[in-house]
């Protein structure tokens with residue numbers, strides 16, 4: 137079978153020891169993160185913040201792609217080079233978040249449907265012209281005693297599949313992200329059940345919409361107890377449940393699975409990924425990361441909007457990316473944290 141450019145792109149995003157930086161927070165989410173560190177959120181401070189990550193020396197060793205956002209993909213760095221070009225010059229692929237957010241779903245109290253399909257073909261054409269070679273769409277699934285509803289799972293799976301097939305038509309690799317939230321007091325067993333249902337619905341929809349599975353990446357949550365669950369699972373339990381769930385529901389044709397961090401502490405996100413990769417058992421896909429908070433938070437704590445802290449922030453990011461890269465190879469050891477810069 138002929139390997140398409142799309143397949144090559146998808147494979148390159150999960151090259152050995154490499155993963156993705158999710159830097160696609162909307163201005164309003166970014167404002168919350170910056171406010172929490174007493175940094176005023178302006179288009180200029182958001183640009184400076186993103187540039188800190190994108191110009192970290194040597195980062196292309198660990199980062200294959202960066203997911204940008206509508207504002208960021210159009211911005212220029214301090215030396216006048218567009219931010220996507222700054223990445224491309226280092227061999228890092230620019231990607232773009234193309235959904236327009238999770239909105240309250242009519243008829244389904246407490247649940248959301250991700251919007252953004254209208255006009256998507258034209259937006260993808262424009263983003264491709266700006267250098268984007270992959271995209272992201274995030275569906276959000278809440279867990280409760282009676283949630284998720286079948287209606288929300290089906291509608292979100294259908295939208296993910298319509299998005300994915302449009303991306304492939306426009307030569308863009310879709311990252312398919314169905315996120316089962318960690319919010320709540322549900323057990324790890326309940327997370328596994330819901331994540332399995334959701335993945336099943338998503339792959340049914342991808343199949344129905346004729347999405348080429350060889351040219352997507354899946355971005356799921358790990359199988360983990362809810363944040364408020366009194367019984368938190370060990371790293372081995374998380375890894376075993378995650379791998380079992382993925383093995384049951386993700387076809388082997390998919391080249392890579394890049395986890396979101398979803399609110400896990402950065403050390404837990406690294407450890408879990410490493411243990412998942414260390415476990416015995418069939419792993420037909422690459423297992424790597426597409427972390428947002430778990431890659432950025434330590435650097436943000438140090439940077440605090442001050443150019444004098446830029447280098448230290450970059451060192452913290454470099455260190456985190458190095459640890460996550462080791463985890464993607466199943467070689468992370470907490471002793472690696474020894475020399476890490478602290479906020």
Ligand code: 13P
Nearest residue numbers: 158396397398427428429
């Ligand atoms: P987190 O790793 O912070 O969950 O962000 C990843 C992401 O892209 C969520 O859509």
